[in-house]
Amino acid sequence: MTAVPEQRPATADPAAAGQAGDHDLRALFGQSIAVFAALSGPAHVVETANPAFFAAIGQDRARTGVPLADLMPELAGQGFLDLLDQVYRTGEPYTGHDTLVRLGTGPQAREAYFDFTYEPRRATSGTVTGIRVIGVETTRIKHAQRLMTKHRALLEQIARQAPLTDVLNGMARSIENLSPHGVLVSILLADPDGRHLLHGAAPSLPDFYNQAIDGIATGDGVGSCGTAAHRREPVITSDITTDPAWDAFRDLAEAAKLASCWSMPILARDGHLLGTFAMYHRTPRAPEDIDLALARLFADTAALAIERHHIEQAKQAAEASAKSALEELAKTVRAERQLRADAEQRATAAAELNARMRAAAATQANRPHPEHCQLGGPTPCAKEATIKIADSWGDSAWGCTDHVEEAILNVRNVFIANEELGGLAAYLNR
Template identity: 40%
Template sequence: MPDPSLHTILSALPGGYLLLDPALRVRFVTQRFELLLQCPPLACGQTLPAQLLPGAVLQQLQQPSPQAWAWQHFHHGTLLDWLLTPLSDGLLLSVREDRQAFRTLVENSPDIISRYDADLVCLFVNSALARYSSLPPLYHVGLGIDDRGLPGSMVDAMRHARQQVLHSGQPYTFETEANLPEQHLVFEARLLPEYDDSGMLQSLLCIERDITHQHANRLWQADENRLLEMLANDRPLPEVMDWTCRMMDSHLPGAMNSIMLLQPDGEHLQVAAGPGLPEEYKASIDGIAIGEGVGSCGTCATRGEAVIVSDVLHDPLWAAYTGLLQQFPLRACWSHPILAHDGRVLGTFATYFSEPRSPQDDELNIIRRTSHLMAIAIQQERRASQLFQLATQDALTGLTNRRHFMELAGKAFQEARQSGRPLSLLMLDLDHFKSINDRFGHEAGDTVLQLFARLLVDGLRGSDLICRMGGEEFAALLPGAGHEEAVAAAQRICKAVSGSSVLHQEQQIDITVSIGVCSLDGQQMALGDLIRQADKALYQAKHEGRNRVCLALGDS
């Protein structure tokens, strides 16, 4: 048994003490030691329970020749300082609650750490709250949850979490949101019950972590995945661009996003999407010529790099548009180029705000990523258009090719049969085309074919379907046209062709065309019959001397 005076002295100190003999049997223990470790009373002479102490402490005690050793460790939520002191006849283990270190940790934590009673009256809150509340943290102490000026959604979430903790006795994790001026915040909160030595609920500890950026990234990634799905499913480009602008409007509060595409001339921008912008403003900038000093987008398209204007009313790039800007609530415009894989400018992605505003790094990041995805969408649509063009159009004349013509003619024929509307077909053949090739060469022949294709397009309606069947043979389907209208159109074309010529190497090449016409006009026939009848009329025109129009037999 140790000196009673030593026991008395150690018991009066703020720390807890345990004296062990060399065999790790308890020689004496202070009540404070048992309280700090939250263990049942230890009896003198009993062997130290192995599960009582943290493993690191027990390992030091079991060394063959223990040395003085100090360690700091959280034990049941309390930060404790451990100190091992070897004695001549045993080991002295002391433990002390490091309140100052714990408070330092709490006060320097980026998380909001607060303590409540069971009725959600604030007992303590750390200084992290000052970043989000206009009321100093100290003023929150003693106030109920309804009196602290918190957003209603946060109050409701805290009340619900309290009910869950009281009902289950277990910690409860939840998310809350708050709208501050120019900032939307999202917190992940964890509410933990704290019990006294008798197992009664003493308080509720709440740890709230700002996860605004993580939350925004999750939402962005979900929308980015949806956008990628739209691209994978070949959704129409206008739909993709409109959805993208709306998506970005939701990710950048207060933003009005738009997309402008550079036109084939490489000198003008056309508004392709911008659901949040005023219609009158879009109309005023649609088709604008690019150039240095042409606002954010015109300059961006010229430079091929981002142009960030935080205040359009006081920036020289917008000086020419002050009058226009005064009509609309637009005060900031950040424009990013939409670049093809080879660096060519395809268009611009612009983000407008109604107040002067500079971008943050994370905002610029998602705008750049969105601009890149729009570049993919635009290039994908153009490649698809080119492939469709190759598959459906004649390369030399740009007219519909035979295969695609037959598909479209079949549909138009069925519609005419079902509706009872008239339908006419023209079969056209350039006269003496072989001799043109033989005499002047194929280059001249190609020029003649291209001229004839233009004359056909100019001489027929936009709704008519014109096709190069092959060689010098062409066809034109005229929906809604009876035989009289079809013959008149054919004669108009015949006259236009005979009045045209091609100049090749200072030699004039005169051209004429023979045309056969056949009309459905209520007759019961198949599409193949219509084509054969028009073909017969074409050969009749050839037989009668060319440069003329013949109507298929049976028509009147």
């Protein structure tokens, strides 16, 4: 048996007809993501609204029969109530695109963007009796556009080989500005052996906190970041006060007013650890899918920046090494040339000395062998002249063993002059 939809009887009552129309609109927007509300009278009393409307303004305010200004006092000063008055007075609809609305007050306050229309509700006489509010929240679209703009700027920075510190700090600030939940971002860099994490960027965390965790070891149970680095997988700490991994850091986190931490490892394409990407909050909080997607996107971007930095460092090191090698080679070549020149000079000097020695020897050969030592100085030596010595200039003399030895030890370039005459033999057998 087929169910027959309920048929409402037609009515000639204009007011009833208008209410029936609003009933149809309420049914149409009931399960829609578009917000819908029907306001009545000059006070803009909320007559009816769909779940999306109350979800947007806060479920704690889901009630009707209240003037919009009382239900949403934060609208005062934002211009929306003035626009409602204008539409009610003129009967002309108003449409806004990507309009910023500040919703709520205190810790629950948030900024949202909407495309919306204020459309007058009329009686059959044409008189405006209220306003229909129809809109779509575009906050996520707006955030996605801003996110893509920031992300593209970061990629351009990486392509231009901007300093890694600038890229990471810019990334952290971009995420903090884009997040509606007051996130604080920290990026730690793995040291070469992957056993410790070093400060990379954390522009909004206290200096004492950054200094305390700079150089922490990676390992299971070492906070969220040390554990994520060790496991190579995301680690979600929704409440720092109850997570055993934070036992050693709980007082530090309390001093920094940190209540939750979601950490994700930053991995290179080959899988080795580059660092960690963490998102902190001031209140206990579990991530939503959009939070994890955001973390993954920027963790991958951070990996690109860090890998590019490592490649650039390796390139610079290789260039420096090559330059140093070339400089050392040049020094070696210069030293070899100098050694060769010195050797040539020494060879020339030796040849000249040898020639002088031969000349001195020839000259001395024609001289008679003296009977007594010629090396005594002012006091003649009476000992027999048994050994002949000469110097590099060709001067020679005969002397006794004692004076000859003294001359060899103290006078530069003196040598035994003539072996055939017994000089060397006499000296060796002294």
